[in-house]
Amino acid sequence: MTFDLRQLRHVLALAEHGSFGRAAAALHMTQPALSRSVKVLEEQIGAELFERSATGVTPTDDGRLLIQRAQVLIQAADELDQEVRRRRAPGSGQLFVGAGPYPGDTIVPAALTRFVAAHPLVRVRVLIRGDWDELLRRLRSRELDFFVAETSTLDGENDLDIEPLSPHPAYFVARSGHPLTRRAVVRAEHTFAYPFLALSRYPPRVLAPMLAARQESEAARPGRPFPAVELTSLAGVKRLLADSDAVAPVTLACVRDEIDRGTLVVLGTEPWASSRYGLVSLKGHAPSPPAAQFRAHLIEAEAELVREEARLIARFSPRGTRAARGTAARPARTVRKARK
16 A cells, blocks of 8 residues: 555644644645545545544544554655755755743744854744643654753653753742732742742642642632643733733743833742753754754853843842752842832
8 A cells, every 4th residue: 555645744733633624724725625635545544543523533543553653754754855955955954843931932032043044944843832741742753853841850761862951040920019019028828829820831840849838828819720820822921910910930031021111020939940941852863954053052042041141130139049049048039120
C-alpha cells in the first residue's frame, strides 16, 4: 500500500485539533475536502481511524497506531525537504521552537529579532504554551527542534539535554490603588483574599509553598477557586490586573512598561517565587544549523535580561532581590508608584 504524505498530514492535524472544522482551518482547506481525504485513507486501510461524535473526533486503536507511524514519516520527510532546500539555497530551512509564557514574552522575541535579520531565508515557528508537558510531547515527536520552559520537573528524564538558565524572581503585582497597596509588607497569604491569576501551570517547587500560604488565608475567603483565572496570554493577565482587584505573580521584565506608567504596582515577593527555565532538547539529536544559531541568540538575550532585571529589582524592590534568592526571611516591601 502506498501512503500519500498529504493524507498523513491531514490525519495528524485532525488528531491534534480534535475536530474536522478546526483541522480544516489549520490546513487552509475546506471541511468536506478534509473529510473526503480521511475517508479515502480509511477505505485504503480497511479500518476507521477516528470515532466521530457531536463534540469532535478521537483516534481509534488503529488510528493511534497510524498516527505514531505517520509522525515518524512526516518528520523524516520534512528533514529531507529541509536538506534539499539548504543545498539549493544555502542559509535556508525552517525552525520550530517551543517556549513557556515568560521566555516567550522576553528572550524569545529578542532572539527572534536578531535571528530573522541574520537568516532571512529560514522559516520560524514559535509555539508558546503554559504546560511544559505538551512541549515535551512535541519535542519527543520531533515537532520541535528544542524548547525553553520550566525544567524543574524534567531532571529525571534520561532522554533530554537540559541547559539551565538563570532563575528570575517573580513578584506579586496588582493595579494602582489596589487595597493591598495600603499594607507595609505584602506576603503571599495576603494575596489570596483576592482573585489570583496564573499565567502558566505551577511546578511543585512553587505550588507547595503557595498552597501552604493559601491555607493561612482560607478562613477569610472560603471556597475561592485557585487560581481564579488561568491564562496563557500575558497581555490578558495584564488587562485583568489593570481592570480588577486580581493579583498575579510575574517577573518584573514582563510588566516594566505598566509599572513605569503607574497602571500596575509591585506588592512583594517570596523566596520561593521564581521562574526557572532552561533550554531542552533531545539527547543525541544534533541541532540543525538554524537551531544552533537561534540557541546562541537566546543565550545572549538571556544574559541581557538578567542585567535588566537586576536594574528593575534595584529600582522597584531593593529587598526583593535578597528575598527572591532565599537570603532574606521576609518578602520585599510594598512598592508604590504615585499617579502623575
